[in-house]
Amino acid sequence: LPRVAITYCTQCKWMLRAAYFGQELLSTFGTSIGEMALIPATGGTFTVYLTYRPDAAAEAQEVLLWDRKAEGGFPETKILKQRLRNHIEPEKKLGHSDTPSAQ
Incomplete structure (x- = not known):
């Protein structure tokens, strides 16, 4: 951890967009990100989740960083x-x- 998971719609052909955001985050945060996952899905999905421990003693938390449907775009x-x-x-x-x- 931390793990960033980008779920993208394959029907919408958003794999390259997901990979772009992944490489941007990895370029900026380097080894502060323990894992970057690209997860294929359908139905217009494009979400970015972070799983991390706020401190060493805490349980892992999952946080929604972005949801295309809720936010109205990318x-x-x-x-x-x-x-x-x-x-x-x-x-x-x-x-x-x-x-x-x-904005």
Whole structure:
């Protein structure tokens, strides 16, 4: 742990999008991420889950970082990085990814 799982719709051909987000998170967080999983699904699914331990003594928690259906689309990369960072490395500076979004 931490484990990031990106579930994507194969019917929608979102594998490359899922892989892109995965490589962006791995490039930014490196070995702070213990595992990155790409999970094929159907039905327009695109979710990003984090499983981690908030501290060494805690039980593992699963947190939904993004759900395309609930959020109304795909994330900006920096939003996804911020959400992940807030759980696994709250003190980490993300450079330009820390600036507010235009949303």
